C-alpha cells in the first residue's frame with residue numbers, strides 16, 4: 073500500500089465544475105489542496121452539458137429578475153425546495169459566472185450582449201451557452217486550464233474507495249485505488265464533488281464515471297442524505313434502437329426553446345393540453361407525457377421535429393446534437409429526431425448547508441452529489457452548472473473558515489472489510505424497469521431484491537469500488553422511493569398517482585450499524601437536521 077507522505081488541507085474528490093471551482097478557490101485562499109479524479113480531469117458530466125447555465129445576467133433584454141428565477145425553480149421543485157437555499161444560490165449566480173469568465177470562459181454573444189435561450193420550466197430567456205450546445209466543454213476547458221496553469225496538484229486515475237476518519241469521527245484522509253493497488257492520502261478536510269449516478273440505470277445521458285460513488289462514500293462515512301428518490305429523466309435522449317444500453321447522446325432542451333415540437337410516432341403533438349408551457353414544461357412533466365404517449369402508441373420512442381430550423385442553422389447552433397444525429401444517419405434539418413427519456417440527474421444527495429458542510433465534521437459536498445435544497449423534487453433545467461460554480465466556491469471558503477491546525481494525525485488505515493456487491497448488469501436493468509418513470513410498490517420490491525442479492529467482495533480495483541457503490545446507491549434510492557407513497561416531481565408512482573400534502577417533506581436516508589440504508593428521523597424539511 074502506498075501511503076502518501078503528505079497531509080493536504082483539502083482533498084477535493086472530482087474535477088468537474090464543482091470540484092475544480094472549489095480547488096481553485098481553496099488554492100487562492102492559501103490552502104494546500106489536491107484534486108482527485110477516477111480517470112482523467114475532463115471525465116465527468118460537466119463536459120457533457122449542452123444547454124447552458126441558468127443565470128439572471130445583467131443587461132438586455134429586460135424583464136428577468138432573481139425573484140422570477142427563484143419562482144420558476146420553486147415551481148419545478150414541486151414543493152420540496154428549501155427557499156432560503158434557492159434564493160442564496162441563484163442570487164450568487166452572476167458573480168460566479170463573472171468569475172468563470174475571468175478564468176477565460178467565452179459565452180456565445182460576448183461579454184455585454186451574451187445570448188440567452190429558454191429551457192423547460194423557465195419563463196424567461198436566461199440560459200447562457202457556449203459553442204452553441206457545448207457549454208460544459210467550455211467550462212471544463214476553462215477550469216482545467218486554470219488549474220493546470222496554476223499548477224494545482226491533480227491526481228488522475230485514482231479512485232477514492234473510502235473517506236477515512238479518526239477516532240473522534242472527524243475526516244482524516246482518503247483511501248485510493250488504482251489498477252496497481254491501494255493508497256492512503258492524509259487530508260484535514262474532504263470535499264465530495266463526485267457528480268451523479270446515471271449509470272445506476274441501463275440507459276443514461278451520463279458519463280461512464282457517474283456511478284454514485286460520492287453518495288456511497290458519504291453514507292459509509294455516516295453522512296445524512298436526502299431526496300434520493302428524485303432521479304430526473306431527460307425527456308429527449310437520442311433514441312439508438314430498442315434496448316439500447318449505456319450512455320445515450322443528449323438532444324438538448326434548448327432545441328425546444330428554439331421551437332422544436334414533440335410528436336408521437338403517428339405525428340400527433342405530445343404536449344398539447346398537457347401544460348401551459350407546452351414542450352417547455354418542467355422536465356418531469358414532459359418526460360411523464362412522453363412515457364404515457366409511448367405506452368399508448370406501443371412504441372419505445374417519440375419524435376422531435378426541429379426541421380423548421382433547417383440543417384445549416386442546426387449545425388451552427390447545435391453542433392453537438394447535429395453530429396450525434398448524423399452519426400446514426402439522421403439529418404435533423406430534414407426529418408424528425410427519434411428521442412426517448414433516459415436517466416439524467418440526481419436531484420437529491422448528501423445533505424449540506426448553503427456552505428457545503430455535511431453532517432460529518434471535515435466532510436463537505438458540492439455539485440450534483442450534494443443536496444442543498446435547490447432542486448427539491450425536480451431540478452429546473454440548467455440550474456446545476458450554476459449550483460456547481462456557486463457551491464464549489466462556497467465549500468472552499470467554508471473549509472478555509474473551519475480550518476484548524478491544532479491536530480494533524482496521520483490518516484487511519486482503510487477498513488479492508490468486504491462489501492456487498494450486486495451484479496451490475498442485473499442492477500441496471502432492474503432499476504430501469506422498476507425505478508424509472510412510473511414506479512409501483514411491486515416493482516420497487518423487485519428492484520430491491522436484485523440490489524439485495526449480493527455477495528461480499530474485497531474491494532481490490534476501481535471497478536470493484538464502483539460496483540459496491542452502485543449497489544449501495546441503488547438500495548438507498550429504492551428505500552426512499554418505496555417510502556414515498558405519492559407522486560411528486562420526478563418521482564412518479566403509478567400506484568399513488570397524486571401528490572399528498574403529508575408528503576410535502578424530504579425523506580432522509582442514513583446507514584444503520586449493519587450498513588443498510590434506512591430512513592432517518594426526524595424527516596428533513598430543509599438544510600442540515
Ligand SMILES: Cc1cc2nc3c(=O)[nH]c(=O)nc-3n(C[C@H](O)[C@H](O)[C@H](O)COP(=O)(O)OP(=O)(O)OC[C@H]3O[C@@H](n4cnc5c(N)ncnc54)[C@H](O)[C@@H]3O)c2cc1C
Pocket residue numbers: 085086087088089090091108109110111112113115116117118119120121122123124125126207208230231232233265266267268277278279281282285286322416417438439440441453454455456457458460
Ligand atoms: C448530457 C448532459 C447534459 C447536461 N446539460 C446540462 C446543462 O445544459 N446545464 C446544466 O446546468 N447542467 C447540465 N447537466 C448536468 C451537469 O452537467 C452536471 O450536473 C454537472 O456538470 C455535475 O458537475 P459535478 O462537478 O458535480 O460532477 P462531474 O462533472 O460529473 O464530475 C465528477 C467528478 O468526480 C470524479 N469521481 C467520481 N467518483 C470518484 C471516485 N470514487 N474517486 C475519484 N474521483 C471520482 C469523476 O472522475 C469526475 O471527475 C447535463 C448533464 C449531462 C449528463
